[in-house]
Amino acid sequence: MPRTVWLLVAARAINRLGAFSLPFLTVLISSDFGASTTTAGLLSAAFGLATIPSRLAGGRLAARLGRRRTIVIGLTGCALAQLGIAAAGSLTAVACFAILLGLAFELYEPPSQGIIADTVPPAERVRAYSLLNAALAAGGTGAGLIAAGLGRYDLRWLFVVDAVTCLACALALRIALPADHPRPATADRTPAAQHRELGAPAGPWRDRALWAMFASGTAFALISMQIVMALPLTLERRGHAAADAGLLFTASAVTVVVAQPALRLRRLTNLAAPAALALGYALLAIGLAGYALAHTLPAFLIATAVWSLGDVIILGRALTVVAALAPPAPPTATSPRTASAGASRPPPPPSPPRKYSNTAE
Numbered sequence: 001m002p003r004t005v006w007l008l009v010a011a012r013a014i015n016r017l018g019a020f021s022l023p024f025l026t027v028l029i030s031s032d033f034g035a036s037t038t039t040a041g042l043l044s045a046a047f048g049l050a051t052i053p054s055r056l057a058g059g060r061l062a063a064r065l066g067r068r069r070t071i072v073i074g075l076t077g078c079a080l081a082q083l084g085i086a087a088a089g090s091l092t093a094v095a096c097f098a099i100l101l102g103l104a105f106e107l108y109e110p111p112s113q114g115i116i117a118d119t120v121p122p123a124e125r126v127r128a129y130s131l132l133n134a135a136l137a138a139g140g141t142g143a144g145l146i147a148a149g150l151g152r153y154d155l156r157w158l159f160v161v162d163a164v165t166c167l168a169c170a171l172a173l174r175i176a177l178p179a180d181h182p183r184p185a186t187a188d189r190t191p192a193a194q195h196r197e198l199g200a201p202a203g204p205w206r207d208r209a210l211w212a213m214f215a216s217g218t219a220f221a222l223i224s225m226q227i228v229m230a231l232p233l234t235l236e237r238r239g240h241a242a243a244d245a246g247l248l249f250t251a252s253a254v255t256v257v258v259a260q261p262a263l264r265l266r267r268l269t270n271l272a273a274p275a276a277l278a279l280g281y282a283l284l285a286i287g288l289a290g291y292a293l294a295h296t297l298p299a300f301l302i303a304t305a306v307w308s309l310g311d312v313i314i315l316g317r318a319l320t321v322v323a324a325l326a327p328p329a330p331p332t333a334t335s336p337r338t339a340s341a342g343a344s345r346p347p348p349p350p351s352p353p354r355k356y357s358n359t360a361e
Helices: 003-018 021-032 037-065 069-085 091-104 107-118 121-151 154-175 191-197 208-237 242-260 260-262 271-295 297-324
Strands: none
Touching: 003 069, 003 107, 003 121, 021 091, 021 154, 021 208, 021 242, 037 069, 037 091, 037 107, 037 260, 069 107, 069 154, 091 107, 091 242, 107 121, 107 297, 121 242, 121 260, 208 242, 208 260, 208 271, 208 297, 242 260, 242 297, 260 297, 271 297
16 A cells, blocks of 8 residues: 555544544533433534534545645644533533534545545555554554543543544644645636536536435444444443443454455455445444344444444445546645655556546545
């Protein structure tokens, strides 16, 4: 893999090491401020709604400010919001900082995924995106254990440690990632005109394949956030400590790491993308059904391992499909022609025009 990909993988592992605060936001709202479960759920929903424009803004900012700057802005914004939650003295303040966290939460994703799409040949993208997912899982193994420990002491410290890792990740990427520059606007050729020249719809919003991925991705995000937000409360209702969710998230992370070699199995690699995604969602459904029936910690662990296997299959394939829908970006400081690890190899042959810019995903 090119050096740039490994930088992103290492940075995500560092960031993920502290990314254990969000599952405990609902518990903090309920325990420290006496809010009802309904109120805690509404505030979590407000956070989730704020992440929608955050993802769209991430693509826009990556195109206008550059990918490295957008990544740094997103991580720094997350850190400031989490410090605000940790220091908040009222439910109103927590709500404001939770929404701010949502607005910064997804800025990182479009530029980082665009960098990988432009740096890695199409045949290697599933492995590259899965490697990024494995880095998140590797950091998550430590994150869950830290959460299980700190969560028993004071939930606010979870947000402080998470903020510190966000700042460390932002600093590392600001120093290590090669500088990139936003694409200059072309006065005589609008984006719609450029899409028409490619024989494609006049933008990603008219792409049926992209809408299909949007729908399935929204369902996946809804399910994932449901697990993150509801699992600590579910454990508490079943007579376990809410902090035990950290142990389950650690089990999920270990499963994702251990399952990486399975992605090379011929039966799995030969599956078409729709079949592979369907298999992943089936495993996710079985794991969630296991949560509905589980009462003991071992039962929760088994259900966690099952849905985590589905997570492994879904993420790498979904991101690869979206990257394949986009045309190759112009050469930049992070393209295969200038990346240090790829400079010794000739560039891959040009691929046929595809549908919209990677930075718009």
